[in-house]
Amino acid sequence: MSIELYSSSAGSGPNVLLLHGLFGMGSNLGALARALEDSFCVHSLDLPNHGRSEWIEQMSLEHLASAVQGWAERKGMTALSLVGHSLGGKVAMRMALDNPALVTSLVVADIAPVAYPPRHAAVFSALAAVAEAGPRSRREAQDYMAQYIEEPGVRQFLSLSLQRDQQGLYRWRFNREGLERDYGAVRDTLVSMEAYTGPTLFVKGELSDYIKPQYKEAIEALFPRAQLKVIPNTGHWLHAEQPRLFNAVVKRFLTESSAES
Structure with a gap:
């Protein structure tokens, strides 16, 4: 999908794409980008219909993931890691499931591959x-x-x-x-015939109810190598409430995964 996405990039090294949540923009994950840029080439994207990126008529998870993949391909990327928070996490999961050869590792912040009731x-x-x-x-x-x-x-x-x-x-x-x-479409369950078998980290806010124990089976079915880290004393906005700890957890995982690949 050829959709114009606004992005900012910094650092050098393996490519890492940061995907924000609903109603947000790439700069929301600015503290994480700054923490990673000494070891990675970090790209903060505005998703379609957000920030300075192009608006699209349909905003399913498939459309969003396709737009991000198209952006990466136009940049000539053949390997990248994805870090997504909330809606961005669902988009990252969708992209990893659809393009496992492109995605070397995956970080999902406080969201699961399940359908959520409306809450906005x-x-x-x-x-x-x-x-x-x-x-x-x-x-x-x-x-x-x-x-x-x-x-x-x-x-x-x-x-x-x-x-x-x-x-x-x-x-x-x-x-x-x-x-x-399109709110209903982005809240939907992720379905895939094949699991993503790359290194995967789910990061949960201790006080958030977005990743519940009963979602463990759905997570492991699609992401069999998934690890779970819990950030204490924080809710859904874990990257903003506990940035130092969240950034350290994500950076450690990406560094280890990069060495593995």
């Missing part, structure tokens, strides 16, 4: 309220979001994707309508 109704309501109001400041946008979202951290995270238009009004950088339209 309040967020979509907040996004719509901001879009309809056309606020003139980030503070005004946060006030609209506060009517639907209690957590200040979530409102602050979403505010990172606001940009000012030519009329001086703040608009969403991501494809709000597209994300809501």
Whole structure:
């Protein structure tokens, strides 16, 4: 799939692609990128319909993975490691299952290859309220979001994707309508006839419920070499809540996997 993806790259060494979560952008994983760039060539991508990347009409996991693969192929990459958080983790899993010869190792942060119930109704309501109001400041946008979202951290995270238009009004950088339209597709179960047998690390936030014990069978069926690391005292946003520990765990795994390959 020839989709224009915005990316930033730094460092030298084996290629590592960082894939962010829903409503995010590549810079969300900036601390991890900086921790890795002394040993790897790190590429932080904005997924389709997010950040500065091109918008697409269908946003299934297959479409997202195909767009990332197309970007890598246009860059001439023949081997790479994937690190994905939340939605980015699902995209990374899909890509590894579909292109195992390309993906040398896989890190999945706080997500599993299972279907999830909808849990972002309040967020979509907040996004719509901001879009309809056309606020003139980030503070005004946060006030609209506060009517639907209690957590200040979530409102602050979403505010990172606001940009000012030519009329001086703040608009969403991501494809709000597209994300809501295809929300069910990106929450879906991953299915594959073949397992990915490369080195795989699942990283769970101790306080998060995104990776439950009952998902162990589904994980091992698709990723038989999967290891699990738990980051203590952190929730779903483990890379932001415990960056030093999370970055160290990911870097150690990628370094060991790179030596193995």
